Amino acid sequence: MKNLVLLGAGHAHVHLLSTLASQPWPGVQITLIAPYPRLLYPDMVPGFVAGHYALDKCVIPLEPLLKNTGIRWLAQSATALDANARSLTLDDGSTLNFDWLSVNTEPVQDRQQIELRLPGAREYGLFVQPTEAFGALWPRVTELAQSHALRVAVIGGSALGIELAMAIRHRLPTSSVTLVTEGASVAAHDTSAVQQRVVQALKQRNITVLADQAVSIQAGEVTLTSGARLACDIPVIASGAQAPAWLAGSGLALDAQGFMAVDACQRATSHANVFAAGDISTRVDQPLAHSGVFALRTGPALTQNLAAVVAGLEPRPHAPSKFTLNLLSCGDEEAIASWGRYCVQGHWVWLLKDWIDRSFIQRYRKD
Ligand SMILES: Cc1cc2nc3c(=O)[nH]c(=O)nc-3n(C[C@H](O)[C@H](O)[C@H](O)COP(=O)(O)OP(=O)(O)OC[C@H]3O[C@@H](n4cnc5c(N)ncnc54)[C@H](O)[C@@H]3O)c2cc1C
Known part of the structure; x- marks a missing residue:
């Protein structure tokens, strides 16, 4: 066979x-x-961080899918x-x-490579990937935040870093949250309409944005290219996936x-x-x-x-539509949607994202 x-x-x-x-x-x-015995759906991880979902609501267990298929799982x-x-x-x-x-x-976020460009990341950083490891560690951060206000720095200014910064702001309202964009402008790959909304959303949520690059991490602080030292208890590494x-x-x-x-x-x-x-x-x-x-x-x-x-047949080409509805959650129950050059924002956008994400899980969850 x-x-x-x-x-x-x-x-x-x-x-x-x-x-x-x-x-x-x-x-x-x-x-x-x-x-892992499940797929942790990353798109719902910011919602988990924000406290909207329990982790087990963001997963698709594999074993029920394998039942009656004869598939061997290692x-x-x-x-x-x-x-x-x-x-x-x-x-x-x-x-x-x-x-x-x-x-x-x-x-993957290759720890060795990231450590070379950001010494201290391995010892002090909270890496976002693998998402399973991040999901297991995040509750420890929320526990810590119960005893004192934390200083959190999210390193990485892409959609991932932005969503996480806003989710953390929502979950830890008394903590300070800084987004270090690694030198780029916020949401650099998005249209200017999205960028403007994101900048405004970060400002409204009292998130400090630093268009600087982190060069090292020590206990209690992150050093930036400019020489500035950012006081930080939890450096979240949201960049460098390769x-x-x-x-x-x-x-x-x-x-x-x-x-x-x-x-x-x-x-x-x-x-x-x-x-x-x-x-x-x-x-x-x-x-x-x-x-x-x-x-x-x-x-x-x-x-x-x-x-x-x-079956011995030829595969067929497929051409997915290049246009996508991009949805970026803002931590609280608000989100920004963009479709080509159109961009909207509001609670209803968050409800739409919530419905799309939960529908994906429901579709494949067989337990
Ligand atoms: C926190 C977060 C939020 C995100 N939010 C969004 C969003 O809102 N919208 C959006 O479009 N995209 C989002 N993304 C990106 C999106 O999640 C990824 O593009 C998507 O998960 C890619 O899917 P995939 O099928 O390639 O792999 P995944 O669905 O991520 O699965 C990869 C699987 O491979 C397994 N694996 C890894 N290494 C190995 C190995 N060596 N051997 C065997 N198995 C392995 C993992 O355990 C995992 O189950 C987000 C990503 C993150 C991290």
């Missing part, structure tokens, strides 16, 4: 798993490699991949061979940032038996943002194409 290995239980693989109990693929042994992570030898190495040192491989893991190191030596074609280069069928441009979806991959035919929206949209196409290749 031939082997298909699904590496990572990201958005697209969760969709694939949800179809297999009712539509099994004959003649193929499927193995899932996923370190609770491990990949540490090396040799695409030419069709072999994966797992974190217990074992190796696993495959005929087909589909990768849906996430970028392709995992194990991809570099895999023999796969990669983009300039080290992510897997895939074609319009989500197939590796270098290896016909390897597929990828979500943030770990880059489409060479059309640039798509690394976001939950595109990760999710790829699920049905990846499922169809893997089903095709294991």
Whole structure:
């Protein structure tokens, strides 16, 4: 029997798993490699930080999805991949061979690399990824905040840093919150309409924005490029996510940032038996943002194409719409939505985001 290995239980693989109990693929042994027994849906993590959701409301358990599918689940992570030898190495040192491989893991905050550019990050920083580790540590911060007001610095001015800063402000109203944008302007990749609303939202929530770069972290402070020292009890590291190191030596074609280069069928441009979806991959035919929206949209196409290749058929290209509704929560029950050049804000936008996020969980939750 031939082997298909699904590496990572990201958005697209969760969709694939949800179809297999009712539509099994004959003649193929499927193995899932996923370190956690669930997918923690990152888009709801700011809502968890803000106190709107309990952590277990933000997860999709894997075991109910695997029931009656015959899939073997190994609770491990990949540490090396040799695409030419069709072999994966797992974190217990074992190796696993495959005929087909589909990768849906996430970028990583490489502690060693970040420590080189931001000494002290490893010892004092609260890293946002893996989100499972962050989710486990965040309650300790809220406990600490009960005894005294904290000084929190969120390092990273992208949508992730902005959402977290506003979520922390909502959850810890007596603490000071500073957003260190790493030298860029706030929401630098968004339209000027979004930027203006974000700047205003941060100001209204009394969040200090520093367009400076953190260069080191010590106990109780963060040093910035300007030489300024920012008093800080909790430095939240919300920047520096990159392709995992194990991809570099895999023999796969990669983009300039080290992510897997895939074609319009989500197939590796270098290896016909390897597929990828979500943030770990880059489409060479059309640039798509690394976001939950595109990760999710790829699920049905990846499922169809893997089903095709294991049945000896050709995969088909798919072209997701480039336009997305981007939703940025403001910590309290308000959010900013943007669609192309249009931008709106309000409580109803937060209700919409809340409904979309909870619907995603409901759709795949089978427990
Ligand atoms: C806090 C936060 C908030 C966000 N909010 C939004 C938002 O509001 N809207 C939006 O569009 N995007 C948002 N994003 C980005 C979005 O979550 C990602 O783009 C999306 O999760 C990518 O999905 P994916 O399918 O690539 O991987 P994911 O769904 O993140 O899953 C990757 C899986 O791979 C597993 N894994 C990791 N390493 C390995 C390994 N070595 N071996 C095996 N398995 C492994 C992980 O355990 C995880 O289950 C947010 C991200 C974060 C961190």
